[in-house]
Amino acid sequence: MTGHSVLIVDDEVAIRGMLRMALELAEFDCLEAGTIDDAHEIVVNQRPDIILLDWMLPGGSGLELLRRLKRDDATAHTPVIMLTAKATEDNMIQGLEVGADDYLSKPFAPRELIARMKALLRRARVIEPGEPLRIGALNLDMEARRVSIDEGVIDLGPTEFNLLLFFMSHPERAYSRAQILDYVWGPGVYVEERTVDVHIRRLRKALQISDGPYAELIQTVRGTGYRLSARGLELP
Amino acid sequence: MTGHSVLIVDDEVAIRGMLRMALELAEFDCLEAGTIDDAHEIVVNQRPDIILLDWMLPGGSGLELLRRLKRDDATAHTPVIMLTAKATEDNMIQGLEVGADDYLSKPFAPRELIARMKALLRRARVIEPGEPLRIGALNLDMEARRVSIDEGVIDLGPTEFNLLLFFMSHPERAYSRAQILDYVWGPGVYVEERTVDVHIRRLRKALQISDGPYAELIQTVRGTGYRLSARGLELP
DNA sequence: GCCGTGTGTCACTTAACTGTCACAAAAATA
DNA sequence: TATTTTTGTGACAGTTAAGTGACACACGGC
Numbered sequence: 001m002t003g004h005s006v007l008i009v010d011d012e013v014a015i016r017g018m019l020r021m022a023l024e025l026a027e028f029d030c031l032e033a034g035t036i037d038d039a040h041e042i043v044v045n046q047r048p049d050i051i052l053l054d055w056m057l058p059g060g061s062g063l064e065l066l067r068r069l070k071r072d073d074a075t076a077h078t079p080v081i082m083l084t085a086k087a088t089e090d091n092m093i094q095g096l097e098v099g100a101d102d103y104l105s106k107p108f109a110p111r112e113l114i115a116r117m118k119a120l121l122r123r124a125r126v127i128e129p130g131e132p133l134r135i136g137a138l139n140l141d142m143e144a145r146r147v148s149i150d151e152g153v154i155d156l157g158p159t160e161f162n163l164l165l166f167f168m169s170h171p172e173r174a175y176s177r178a179q180i181l182d183y184v185w186g187p188g189v190y191v192e193e194r195t196v197d198v199h200i201r202r203l204r205k206a207l208q209i210s211d212g213p214y215a216e217l218i219q220t221v222r223g224t225g226y227r228l229s230a231r232g233l234e235l236p
Numbered sequence: 237m238t239g240h241s242v243l244i245v246d247d248e249v250a251i252r253g254m255l256r257m258a259l260e261l262a263e264f265d266c267l268e269a270g271t272i273d274d275a276h277e278i279v280v281n282q283r284p285d286i287i288l289l290d291w292m293l294p295g296g297s298g299l300e301l302l303r304r305l306k307r308d309d310a311t312a313h314t315p316v317i318m319l320t321a322k323a324t325e326d327n328m329i330q331g332l333e334v335g336a337d338d339y340l341s342k343p344f345a346p347r348e349l350i351a352r353m354k355a356l357l358r359r360a361r362v363i364e365p366g367e368p369l370r371i372g373a374l375n376l377d378m379e380a381r382r383v384s385i386d387e388g389v390i391d392l393g394p395t396e397f398n399l400l401l402f403f404m405s406h407p408e409r410a411y412s413r414a415q416i417l418d419y420v421w422g423p424g425v426y427v428e429e430r431t432v433d434v435h436i437r438r439l440r441k442a443l444q445i446s447d448g449p450y451a452e453l454i455q456t457v458r459g460t461g462y463r464l465s466a467r468g469l470e471l472p
Numbered sequence: 473g474c475c476g477t478g479t480g481t482c483a484c485t486t487a488a489c490t491g492t493c494a495c496a497a498a499a500a501t502a
Numbered sequence: 503t504a505t506t507t508t509t510g511t512g513a514c515a516g517t518t519a520a521g522t523g524a525c526a527c528a529c530g531g532c
Binding site for chain 2: 119172173174221222223224227229231232
């Protein structure tokens with residue numbers, strides 16, 4: 001994992017410094033930007049391999065930069081990790097809709113940041129904003145917040161929708177209940193871990209409406225949590 | 237958030253007392269140490285879930301303890317919050333290098349400390365991503381927590397998965413049953429050594445599903461234990 | 473107020489996994 | 503070959519994890 005370049009976008013010099021130190025120890029090349037305009041310019045000219053983006057930036061939130069990047073073909077495929085201050089409800093989901101690829105809420109462990117960066121770089125899958133997510137005939141439209149199988153609309157509550165959105169944007173990977181809570185409910189929301197089970201069940205039930213095997217997309221990984229995977233399923 | 241144990245490492249009794257009070261209110265079990273040696277011993281024997289570590293300690297700085305822990309596989313993943321007089325950048329560099337997970341500079345609000353501890357604990361159980369492990373067509377995907385041969389998914393229980401994970405990350409080397417128990421079951425777990433045999437058998441059986449010689453990967457080393465080796469096997 | 477909807481939690485059921493045993497088979501030793 | 507030691511194997515019961523239905527509460531709209 002050498003030679004990858006990271007762009008750190010944060011307005012606080014101290015935080016940039018800390019991140020830079022941590023990342024350089026992990027052999028990343030660091031670029032820094034304090035404003036959206038700087039960041040945009042650096043992205044266009046220097047093409048970092050990955051972007052760490054603070055949620056709160058002067059002159060528009062991080063979302064604004066994300067939108068600008070994703071609008072531009074050249075940069076649309078750069079993976080972005082969003083750093084969120086904390087518990088601002090559905091930052092996460094909102095960001096997913098616009099096209100961030102992963103999230104981390106402060107305070108976070110440098111180790112985990114690096115682990116996630118590596119995972120993203122390896123996977124090199126980037127969420128396309130606006131593009132509907134689809135698996136077989138299962139279709140999730142972020143903008144309309146609607147899910148359908150073939151032509152049949154699936155009726156999901158907000159939480160189930162977010163849950164499915166999360167899984168569909170992170171397929172083929174197991175998540176613990178704690179992680180799912182973090183991602184879907186937001187950091188700092190304290191609910192029982194088993195609440196996840198109940199919502200998983202509701203989601204599965206909703207997906208079962210069709211006669212396809214879509215309910216089996218969401219698999220339980222015993223002792224760990226859950227995973228969305230289409231492997232081994234016969235999908236149209 | 238009940239039942240988590242914290243180790244407080246600080247040489248000032250007054251500070252330890254204050255921390256203990258705050259943490260017990262938040263339902264943490266507290267352990268205390270005043271020196272590095274004490275701390276190290278407690279960590280090894282009692283396995284706290286998280287460590288609060290003062291930067292300045294007699295007989296070496298807190299960093300020294302961090303280094304010692306890091307060197308030891310078993311404790312390398314215990315999250316550590318470093319308490320610093322003031323967050324100097326120097327501290328951060330060195331702290332990050334050896335693996336502290338968060339920093340807090342005195343004086344700090346107990347509330348913030350607890351918030352950060354909770355955040356760290358919640359993330360402590362993240363599923364560590366890693367490079368995919370493969371031998372021939374046998375593929376162990378840590379992120380998905382799934383094993384496959386060619387395209388066929390192998391169904392493993394949690395223990396068998398961990399066992400295979402252990403062997404695949406330490407190939408070509410024989411381990412005693414005691415060692416295997418230590419690594420796979422975790423230290424301090426008392427089960428019969430022959431339990432390993434049974435799980436080895438279950439693992440072999442699962443790997444035999446395919447017609448390849450994958451079950452023979454796990455070899456018996458008579459009088460010693462077991463070993464994973466691909467030598468002499470015809471693998472695609 | 474009164475609904476309907478969505479949500480989190482609980483108690484209970486069901487299913488899966490685990491550890492241990494007793495015995496069989498194999499290998500080492502005599 | 504007979505004996506001893508070590509490992510393989512199938513079955514069992516206890517334990518733990520996940521599935522499930524019901525309920526109570528909060529919320530927004532009427």
